[in-house]
Amino acid sequence: MISVSMSRYRVAIVTMLALAGASLSPVVHAAAATTVTFQANNPWAQEVATLDHYDASRDYSVAVAANKTLDIKLYTRNPNVFFKIVDATHDATLVDTMQTGATAWSAPIKAAATFMIRVYVDPAALERGDSAKYALQVGVYGAADMRPASTAVTFEPGNPWTQQVGRIDSGATAHDYTVTIAAGNTLQVNLVAKDTNLHFKVLGADQTVLTDSATTAAATSAATTTTGGTTWSTPVTAAATYTIRVYADPASVPTGAAFGYALQIGQYPTNRTQPAPGASTATPAAASSAAPAPPNSATH
Numbered sequence: 022m023i024s025v026s027m028s029r030y031r032v033a034i035v036t037m038l039a040l041a042g043a044s045l046s047p048v049v050h051a052a053a054a055t056t057v058t059f060q061a062n063n064p065w066a067q068e069v070a071t072l073d074h075y076d077a078s079r080d081y082s083v084a085v086a087a088n089k090t091l092d093i094k095l096y097t098r099n100p101n102v103f104f105k106i107v108d109a110t111h112d113a114t115l116v117d118t119m120q121t122g123a124t125a126w127s128a129p130i131k132a133a134a135t136f137m138i139r140v141y142v143d144p145a146a147l148e149r150g151d152s153a154k155y156a157l158q159v160g161v162y163g164a165a166d167m168r169p170a171s172t173a174v175t176f177e178p179g180n181p182w183t184q185q186v187g188r189i190d191s192g193a194t195a196h197d198y199t200v201t202i203a204a205g206n207t208l209q210v211n212l213v214a215k216d217t218n219l220h221f222k223v224l225g226a227d228q229t230v231l232t233d234s235a236t237t238a239a240a241t242s243a244a245t246t247t248t249g250g251t252t253w254s255t256p257v258t259a260a261a262t263y264t265i266r267v268y269a270d271p272a273s274v275p276t277g278a279a280f281g282y283a284l285q286i287g288q289y290p291t292n293r294t295q296p297a298p299g300a301s302t303a304t305p306a307a308a309s310s311a312a313p314a315p316p317n318s319a320t321h
Contacts, residue, residue: 064162068081068157074148074151077143078139081157083161090128091127092127092161093126093157095158102153103119103141105139109134169266182285183200185283187284190274194268195266201262205257206256208255209287210253213284214280220251221251225263235270254287
């Protein structure tokens with residue numbers, strides 16, 4: 022009788038100690054997924070966060086409509102930070118970069134779905150007190166989002182030159198200008214900008230790239246750098262409409278930065294060069310819409 026009572030007493034004491042220990046142990050709560058949202062006219066969003074030994078992963082949720090592209094880019098200085106993408110709608114893992122070693126991934130999405138993106142680090146790869154910062158860029162775009170804003174350019178009577186003043190920023194890294202040139206004339210393009218990260222390319226009526234000032238490679242002639250800007254010209258043998266794209270590499274445009282420029286477009290009879298007017302980029306106009314480029318990563 023005494024033996025039974027003592028046994029029950031020991032069981033009760035052990036149970037109480039176990040419960041007490043459990044109440045003192047830290048409770049780890051899985052953080053809810055962050056819903057990725059996008060600003061108007063910008064198909065890219067960026068999430069910046071820090072992982073550590075105790076908070077080793079972050080989840081993000083993004084809804085993608087049918088016939089869009091899902092594009093993921095991870096920027097970090099820590100090689101042990103990875104991401105995994107799961108199609109939550111169809112319960113399918115699409116990629117785990119710990120296995121592939123990639124830092125970017127994209128795929129066309131045929132049917133609307135919600136995707137979970139987990140950015141994570143192996144806790145064993147971090148010392149206690151260490152952390153790993155990252156920037157996750159999420160892009161969701163279709164064919165229409167790939168086109169920069171466009172401005173139709175015209176000439177005043179008797180003036181062979183027209184000038185467009187604008188700016189490039191992290192939300193709109195390109196702007197198109199279309200111009201029709203008559204046969205027998207020369208098309209000349211001058212880009213005046215203080216920032217050397219600004220470039221222009223000229224596309225023919227069939228969208229063939231005729232020149233790109235970033236590489237100075239051209240089908241008809243090379244763009245040449247002059248004091249204060251870059252210039253290019255070509256004779257036009259048949260009337261055509263050209264597209265002149267002013268742009269910057271998205272990686273060279275920090276978030277919130279803006280670079281002003283003046284784009285001068287001239288048309289004049291071939292072999293009768295006309296001097297371009299003076300240009301100023303002091304008061305750039307705001308770009309009207311965003312190009313599908315990610316904002317610059319913030320990893321430091």
